[in-house]
Amino acid sequence: MAFLxxxxxGWLLGALLIGLAMGWVAVVHRGPRVSRPVMLGLSALAMAxxxxxxxxxxxxxxxxxxxxxLVMFVPxxxxxxxxxxxxxxxxxxxxxxxxxx
Amino acid sequence: MRGLFRWSGxxxxxxxxxxxxxxxxxxxxxxxxxxxxSARSAAALKSAVLDRTKIAVDGRDVSLGAYAFSEExxxxxxxxxxxxxxxxxxxxxxxxxxxAKPFVWSAERDVVRVTLGGNxxxxxxxxxxxxxxxxxxxxxxxxxxxxxxxxxxxxFEDAAxxxxxxxxxxxxxxxxxxxxxxxxxGMARELGGRESLALALKDLPEGFKIASNEVRAPPYIxxxxxxxxxxxxxxxxxxxxENIHAVVVGAASRRFFNEKVVDNLKTSLGAPSGFVNxxxxxxxxxxxxxxxxxxxxxxxxxxxxxxxxDEAARQIQSGLAKDVPQxxxxxxxxxxxxxxxxxxxxxxxxxxxxxxxxxxxxxETGRADIDRDSAGLLDRLVEIALRCPSANIExxxxxxxxxxxxxxxxxxxxxxxxxxxxLVKAGLPADRFTAVGYGSTQPVASNDTGxxxxxxxxxxxxxx
Numbered sequence: 007m008a009f010l011x012x013x014x015x016g017w018l019l020g021a022l023l024i025g026l027a028m029g030w031v032a033v034v035h036r037g038p039r040v041s042r043p044v045m046l047g048l049s050a051l052a053m054a055x056x057x058x059x060x061x062x063x064x065x066x067x068x069x070x071x072x073x074x075x076l077v078m079f080v081p082x083x084x085x086x087x088x089x090x091x092x093x094x095x096x097x098x099x100x101x102x103x104x105x106x107x
Numbered sequence: 108m109r110g111l112f113r114w115s116g117x118x119x120x121x122x123x124x125x126x127x128x129x130x131x132x133x134x135x136x137x138x139x140x141x142x143x144x145s146a147r148s149a150a151a152l153k154s155a156v157l158d159r160t161k162i163a164v165d166g167r168d169v170s171l172g173a174y175a176f177s178e179e180x181x182x183x184x185x186x187x188x189x190x191x192x193x194x195x196x197x198x199x200x201x202x203x204x205x206x207a208k209p210f211v212w213s214a215e216r217d218v219v220r221v222t223l224g225g226n227x228x229x230x231x232x233x234x235x236x237x238x239x240x241x242x243x244x245x246x247x248x249x250x251x252x253x254x255x256x257x258x259x260x261x262x263f264e265d266a267a268x269x270x271x272x273x274x275x276x277x278x279x280x281x282x283x284x285x286x287x288x289x290x291x292x293g294m295a296r297e298l299g300g301r302e303s304l305a306l307a308l309k310d311l312p313e314g315f316k317i318a319s320n321e322v323r324a325p326p327y328i329x330x331x332x333x334x335x336x337x338x339x340x341x342x343x344x345x346x347x348x349e350n351i352h353a354v355v356v357g358a359a360s361r362r363f364f365n366e367k368v369v370d371n372l373k374t375s376l377g378a379p380s381g382f383v384n385x386x387x388x389x390x391x392x393x394x395x396x397x398x399x400x401x402x403x404x405x406x407x408x409x410x411x412x413x414x415x416x417d418e419a420a421r422q423i424q425s426g427l428a429k430d431v432p433q434x435x436x437x438x439x440x441x442x443x444x445x446x447x448x449x450x451x452x453x454x455x456x457x458x459x460x461x462x463x464x465x466x467x468x469x470x471e472t473g474r475a476d477i478d479r480d481s482a483g484l485l486d487r488l489v490e491i492a493l494r495c496p497s498a499n500i501e502x503x504x505x506x507x508x509x510x511x512x513x514x515x516x517x518x519x520x521x522x523x524x525x526x527x528x529x530l531v532k533a534g535l536p537a538d539r540f541t542a543v544g545y546g547s548t549q550p551v552a553s554n555d556t557g558x559x560x561x562x563x564x565x566x567x568x569x570x571x
Contacts, residue, residue, distance in 0.1 A: 009193035013140060017132040021125055028121030032114045039116035062196055069195070070140070070166030071133045078132065082125050083118075090114040 010077050021078040025085020032086065033093040052079070137166070140193070144169060148188045155184045156229055158204060158255050167193060172200035176229055176257060207256035212267055214240065215281040216274050216293065220248040225283075228259035235264070239271045260287050262312035273307050276300050280322060288318035295324040298345060299376025324377050329386055329403040331359070331393055333366065333412070340393075343371040344403070347378035358387045361480040362394035364466035379406045381432030388430035389437075392423045394483035397444045406435045413444040415490040418534045447494055452570045455495035459568035462487055468526060468566045475521035477529060485526070488568065489533040501541045501569040502526050507560035508547040520544025526566050541571075 011018060040048070058064060059073050141164040148162050148169050157180070161172035171188050175181035181201045189197045212225035221240050227233035233253050240249045260266075263284070270282040270289070277300070280293010289311070295301055301322040308317055329344040340363045346352045352372055359368045379385075389408050393401045399412020408431060414420035420441040428437045450458070468485065469478035477485070492500060504519030504526075523542035531537045552559035 013143070013193065014132065014136060017128065017136070020128050020132075024121050024124050024128065025118075028118050029114070032117035035117050037117060037120070039113075040119055041116075045116065065196075066165035066168055067137060068166070069168070070137065071129075073167070073195075074133055074136070075129050078125060078129050082121065086115065086118045086121065087111065090111060090118075094110055094114075 007077075010073065014074065014077065017074075017078060018081045022081035022085040025082035025087075026089040027085075028082075029086035029089020029091070030093045031089075033090050033097060052076075140167070141165070144191065144193050147191050148194065151187045151191050152184060155187055156180055156231070157184055157201075158230060161200070162188075167195035168198060169194050169196070170198035170200050174202055174204045174255070176204050176255075178203065204255050204257050206258040208258055209286045210256065210258045210260060210263070211283065211285045212253070212263070213281055213283040214267075214271055214274050216277045217279045220250055221274060222250040222252055224252045225254070226256035226259070227253040228255070228257065228263060230255065232264050232267075236267055236271060239268055240274065243271055244275055260314055262314065265312045266315045269308065269311065273304055276304055276307075277322070284315070285318075287314045287316060289315060290319045290321075291317065292319075292321045293323070295322050295377075297375075298325055298327060299378075300324045302376045326404040327375075327378050327382075329372075329382075329401075331390060331401040333363070333393055333396060333399050335398045338366050339369050340366045341369040341371060344373075345375040345378065346372050347376065347382055348374055351378075351383050354383055355386055355390070358480070359390050361469075362391055362483055364484060379435075381406075381435065385431040385435045388427060388479075391430075391479055391482060392427045392439070395419055395423055395486045396441070399441075408435060408437045409440075410437070411440040412442075414441050415444055415486045416446075416493060416533060417443055418532070419443075419486050419489070447490065449496065450494050452495050452498040455491060455498050456568075456570040458491045458494075459488065459500075459570070462491065463565070463568065467564070468522075470522055470525070473518070475518065475525045477525055485529050486533075489530055489535065492530060492535055492539070492568075495570070498570045499539050499541070501543055501571055502530075503549075503567040503569055504542070504544045505549055505551075505563055505565050505567065506547050507563040508550065508554035509560065512546050516544050516546035518544070519546050523566060 055072065056076060059069070059076055062069065064072055144167065145162050145164045148164070148171070152160060156176055157173040159174050163170040169188055171185065173184060175184055181203060184201060185197055185199055188194060207226045210226055212227065213223070215222045215224065221244055223236060223240060227236060233251070233255065236253070237249060237251045266284060266289070270284070274282065276296055278294045278296045280291070283290045289308070291304060295304070301320060301324045304322055305317070305320055311317070327345055329346070330342070332341045334341065340359055342355065342359060346355055352374060355372070356368060356370050385408060386403060389401050389403065389410060392410055393399050393412070395414065396412035397415055399410065402409045408427070410423070410427065414423055420443050423441050424439045427439060431437060462484070466484050468481045470476060471478060502523045504523030506515040506519045520542065521544070523544055527540045527542045530540055547554070547563065550563045551565070552562040554560055554563060
């Protein structure tokens with residue numbers, strides 16, 4: 007894992023930035039939401055992929071690509087979380103200012 | 108927290124650029140990643156002793172193909188690659204190097220090159236042997252045809268290095284190690300090469316022995332040429348050591364009383380066994396010839412020349428074959444020198460006196476047995492006696508004044524008789540000779556000195 011992070015830090019940073027941007031936008035976005043069952047399904051899929059990666063079932067390059075995908079997905083999620091949280095802070099603050107004003 | 112959950116429902120659109128980024132990352136990073144792992148795996152295996160190592164990287168999986176020299180080495184190699192950061196799986200394509208039974212190694216020398224063949228236990232040993240051959244024989248091509256195999260006997264390297272150190276002694280040939288047995292074949296560069304090899308390989312590592320030494324050496328030559336014109340005997344060729352050198356030159360000086368001994372001998376190893384016991388009688392036989400050549404080559408003695416009379420030729424032919432040690436061959440080509448012109452009795456007496464003035468007939472101490480060294484002298488006395496067939500000859504025995512007179516008289520009588528017997532055996536009529544023993548009654552020098560006594564111990568020939 008340490009090796010993957012060290013070797014791919016540029017790409018991971020990219021994934022983090024995409025996540026940040028997505029998280030930032032998600033707070034005020036008015037588009038459709040993913041429903042709870044679909045969310046569970048996606049989570050199950052993610053868990054399955056993680057399980058496959060950990061058990062080294064997929065050999066060679068495909069195995070590596072799977073790991074790369076999972077490793078990039080983590081900073082994406084982190085980015086989304088941080089982005090949403092920051093945006094939420096900003097929105098709450100402007101709402102407080104608006105209420106005060 | 109609830110907010111976070113709510114927002115996460117809207118994070119999915121970001122997955123699309125994430126997937127694009129991922130695809131791009133996979134596209135760009137796969138080859139550098141594989142190269143990096145390959146390079147670091149190879150570096151990790153630097154310290155491992157392996158043959159024909161192949162590293163193939165697919166994603167983060169490394170297939171290691173290699174031949175290891177022990178089970179432990181094989182496991183270690185796999186562990187080394189597995190420990191490289193970033194390697195996910197190691198595909199085990201390793202094997203043990205085949206075990207050779209028997210473990211054979213050889214070094215073959217011919218005119219232009221040395222070929223190292225058979226098996227070496229490790230790449231490092233292989234390289235070391237090859238290098239040792241190069242430095243042992245500067246300027247000679249070294250062809251390394253050694254394969255790698257397990258199963259070398261302990262201390263194989265020391266034994267092989269010892270052999271390589273000796274390969275310079277061969278002109279051509281082969282040294283072979285088969286497990287603990289060493290076989291040597293070929294032709295040595297120098298005389299005594301076989302012996303010097305055996306000597307150098309005396310201290311082989313434990314567990315090794317010389318199973319066969321079939322190294323041949325150039326023939327061991329010894330020659331003697333008796334030149335009647337220059338009145339010399341020239342000794343040339345080889346003798347095994349300084350002691351034998353002295354023995355041979357001493358024997359030659361005693362037997363060739365009339366000739367000057369020219370010593371061109373050199374000391375060299377490799378003499379066939381029984382050398383001195385063959386060469387000394389052969390020199391004795393040569394001393395009986397008027398002119399002749401003695402050529403000893405290994406265990407073959409060739410003697411050619413002219414004997415002084417018929418019976419001498421026969422005696423030399425049959426006697427020498429009996430005198431040499433077993434295993435030696437004698438080829439004698441003896442002809443007989445044409446008889447010299449007859450002379451009258453006074454000339455005969457003069458010739459006897461001249462000859463006995465140069466040398467005395469020797470006997471074994473205190474006995475009446477003629478020393479073999481005197482055969483040449485006696486033959487010359489026979490030759491003179493043959494030139495005056497009508498003369499009657501008194502063979503007079505004398506002793507020094509040591510000891511009792513009666514004993515001396517008896518000894519001198521017996522010694523004179525022994526000489527007469529020799530003359531009769533040579534074919535001269537017995538009735539021409541009388542043996543008389545004078546004891547110490549007719550000294551020719553003082554009995555007070557050793558030299559004088561030696562002069563008094565003598566046999567005289569008196570023509571009557």
